Amino acid sequence: MASIYEEMAEKTKEKIQQHFLQLLKEKNFMKVSVRDITEAAEINRGTFYLHYLDKYDLLDQIEAGLLEDLDKHLEQLKPDLLLEEAEKGRISMNAVEVFRYIQLNAEYFQIFLGENNHIGFHKRLKRFFVDHFVEKMMKNESFFKSASVPQDYLSSFATSAFLGLIEQWLENELAETPEEMAEMYIQIIFFIRNL
Amino acid sequence: MASIYEEMAEKTKEKIQQHFLQLLKEKNFMKVSVRDITEAAEINRGTFYLHYLDKYDLLDQIEAGLLEDLDKHLEQLKPDLLLEEAEKGRISMNAVEVFRYIQLNAEYFQIFLGENNHIGFHKRLKRFFVDHFVEKMMKNESFFKSASVPQDYLSSFATSAFLGLIEQWLENELAETPEEMAEMYIQIIFFIRNL
DNA sequence: TATACCAATCAACATAGTGTTGAGTGGAAT
DNA sequence: ATTCCACTCAACACTATGTTGATTGGTATA
Numbered sequence: 001m002a003s004i005y006e007e008m009a010e011k012t013k014e015k016i017q018q019h020f021l022q023l024l025k026e027k028n029f030m031k032v033s034v035r036d037i038t039e040a041a042e043i044n045r046g047t048f049y050l051h052y053l054d055k056y057d058l059l060d061q062i063e064a065g066l067l068e069d070l071d072k073h074l075e076q077l078k079p080d081l082l083l084e085e086a087e088k089g090r091i092s093m094n095a096v097e098v099f100r101y102i103q104l105n106a107e108y109f110q111i112f113l114g115e116n117n118h119i120g121f122h123k124r125l126k127r128f129f130v131d132h133f134v135e136k137m138m139k140n141e142s143f144f145k146s147a148s149v150p151q152d153y154l155s156s157f158a159t160s161a162f163l164g165l166i167e168q169w170l171e172n173e174l175a176e177t178p179e180e181m182a183e184m185y186i187q188i189i190f191f192i193r194n195l
Numbered sequence: 196m197a198s199i200y201e202e203m204a205e206k207t208k209e210k211i212q213q214h215f216l217q218l219l220k221e222k223n224f225m226k227v228s229v230r231d232i233t234e235a236a237e238i239n240r241g242t243f244y245l246h247y248l249d250k251y252d253l254l255d256q257i258e259a260g261l262l263e264d265l266d267k268h269l270e271q272l273k274p275d276l277l278l279e280e281a282e283k284g285r286i287s288m289n290a291v292e293v294f295r296y297i298q299l300n301a302e303y304f305q306i307f308l309g310e311n312n313h314i315g316f317h318k319r320l321k322r323f324f325v326d327h328f329v330e331k332m333m334k335n336e337s338f339f340k341s342a343s344v345p346q347d348y349l350s351s352f353a354t355s356a357f358l359g360l361i362e363q364w365l366e367n368e369l370a371e372t373p374e375e376m377a378e379m380y381i382q383i384i385f386f387i388r389n390l
Numbered sequence: 391t392a393t394a395c396c397a398a399t400c401a402a403c404a405t406a407g408t409g410t411t412g413a414g415t416g417g418a419a420t
Numbered sequence: 421a422t423t424c425c426a427c428t429c430a431a432c433a434c435t436a437t438g439t440t441g442a443t444t445g446g447t448a449t450a
Binding site: 159161163169 | 224225310311313315317318321343344345347348351352353354355356357358359360362363364366367371379382
Binding site: 005008009012043044046047050 | 400
């Protein structure tokens, strides 16, 4: 499988990504040039184009990889079970797992959701949460008893609220534990339920 | 005051802004060049630099003008009074006014909060709402009786929720009336109050 | 051992965008 | 008549982009 050529290419891609992220901490995506990246990574500029179409493609691949990885962590998060546990007053271990993942990759999330960057990831993450959480809950018909607010607004506002919680956490340099964040999350779940 | 020279300069700036916005509908901010703008506006490229430092400055000035204008509309929105009316089950005319403003400038908001653009405006608008709504409500001590969630998280998640509502409205091509949106807004206010 | 393979390098190219400058145009104000 | 001023025009040096063709130096294979 992993031939020495593939390993070499992978190592180069990792080096590119690593230095790209470093540059994104310093400045706006728009102001990071391919030249900047390849000089930082100490590779030939031509080599960059062997792996990526352009810097947009690079950004896209990193974002996609991050969300794909998050997906695996969320697979074990079962909304119905989560609610059940919340009703018992316990913090769902599953919810904790989500925040643990964000904590683990805080560097990425801080950059991609940060001040100077592209709005793409924000929208992408929002859509991700809609697909993984809210829509599943919506399908549970008994879940929303008195939906006086149209479903798409309900789901947009709930996911945005969730994202707002994450953004604040990242801004606070992750001062709270994943457990504490999960506790807040549970409260949001209850709110959505009773709206 | 408004000499013919100032009028001329203002007209040129408006022409620049108008064509810039048009280009932002077609493509990403990053991919819009000063050349694109000046060619569309049929002015000399040098003229652009008589008015703006660069395209970032142009974006910043438009955003700032939009928020300054929104500020005037929100000045007449008094949160305490708003809540009082909501308790009476009536829709606050003030809240309606906010959504009316967004409706009036939907084109701008759709572009600046849209898929391909800069995250700056999103953050800016969020901060704006925090400053204008939430923090004022927070200062009303009796307002939050049982704040089991830290205030910064509460405010981040409430404003994000509010923004989520607006974003969905814009995505829905403003299918709802400002009155209907205000009704949802009132529900959020009640939610925040009872959290 | 020869040779085919392959990631990465290097240098050069055409193209396009940036920000600045200095000279010039034409209508408006004094 | 002359000054003022927004705008035009052409040119400049500079940086970034994406592509190409030739080359290097390890690795695998017949």
